[in-house]
Amino acid sequence: xxxxxxxxxxxxxxxxxxxxxxxxxxxxxxxxxxxxxxxxxxxxxxxxxxxxxxxxxxxxxxxxxxxxxxxxxxxxxxxxxxxxxxxxxxxxxxxxxxxxxxxxxxxxxxxxxxxxxxxxxxxxxxxxxxxxxxxxx
Amino acid sequence: xxxxxxxxxxxxxxxxxxxxxxxxxxxxxxxxxxxxxxxxxxxxxxxxxxxxxxxxxxxxxxxxxxxxxxxxxxxxxxxxxxxxxxxxxxxxxxxxxxxxxxxxxxxxxxx
Numbered sequence: 001x002x003x004x005x006x007x008x009x010x011x012x013x014x015x016x017x018x019x020x021x022x023x024x025x026x027x028x029x030x031x032x033x034x035x036x037x038x039x040x041x042x043x044x045x046x047x048x049x050x051x052x053x054x055x056x057x058x059x060x061x062x063x064x065x066x067x068x069x070x071x072x073x074x075x076x077x078x079x080x081x082x083x084x085x086x087x088x089x090x091x092x093x094x095x096x097x098x099x100x101x102x103x104x105x106x107x108x109x110x111x112x113x114x115x116x117x118x119x120x121x122x123x124x125x126x127x128x129x130x131x132x133x134x135x136x137x
Numbered sequence: 138x139x140x141x142x143x144x145x146x147x148x149x150x151x152x153x154x155x156x157x158x159x160x161x162x163x164x165x166x167x168x169x170x171x172x173x174x175x176x177x178x179x180x181x182x183x184x185x186x187x188x189x190x191x192x193x194x195x196x197x198x199x200x201x202x203x204x205x206x207x208x209x210x211x212x213x214x215x216x217x218x219x220x221x222x223x224x225x226x227x228x229x230x231x232x233x234x235x236x237x238x239x240x241x242x243x244x245x246x247x248x
């Protein structure tokens with residue numbers, strides 16, 4: 001099953017909508033709760049990253065009996081130094097975003113912690129692609 | 138212990154989400170960083186925070202938290218309260234600071 005969502009950069013009022021719908025679908029499919037928890041954390045962080053950093057993006061969630069595959073593609077500033085971005089506590093989020101309690105530099109580490117496979121590809125001034133795989137069985 | 142029993146014992150204001158008051162409490166987490174809660178809180182936890190915007194309820198719902206307690210006299214934003222009603226998760230409040238309320242809740246859950 002494929003689900004796809006369009007994400008608008010800066011639209012914090014809708015942040016989490018995709019994660020919420022993917023969660024609902026996985027529940028309906030009877031996927032194990034521990035798997036759903038990991039998908040939700042990883043997807044929410046990646047979704048918020050698009051909202052907080054990019055201009056716009058697309059999320060595709062492919063659900064099969066074996067795995068959940070999430071692909072998030074955005075048009076945005078990209079990540080010039082991925083190693084730095086992966087460092088817990090490092091963030092380039094704006095002051096406004098930080099005051100909301102985002103931008104603590106925990107997003108990518110949270111994704112890493114919950115994904116079985118995590119690929120990050122970024123071109124500065126163009127955009128970022130994130131691929132997350134979480135095994136079901 | 139249910140959210141309702143906790144609210145009564147700790148003298149908390151009930152802002153919204155009356156439907157969520159019968160939820161069982163499994164633990165607590167105190168943080169104002171959403172990713173921190175996302176990564177480390179667990180289902181059935183009570184979240185103590187001073188953040189009042191709508192994303193708090195998105196996180197609370199995704200993590201299946203039992204309730205949210207706003208400290209220092211903060212009240213939920215209107216769209217936050219609306220989402221809490223939809224998700225049937227109570228938002229409670231106190232004039233106390235996070236440190237004090239966390240201490241009292243901890244003692245209540247670990248007597």
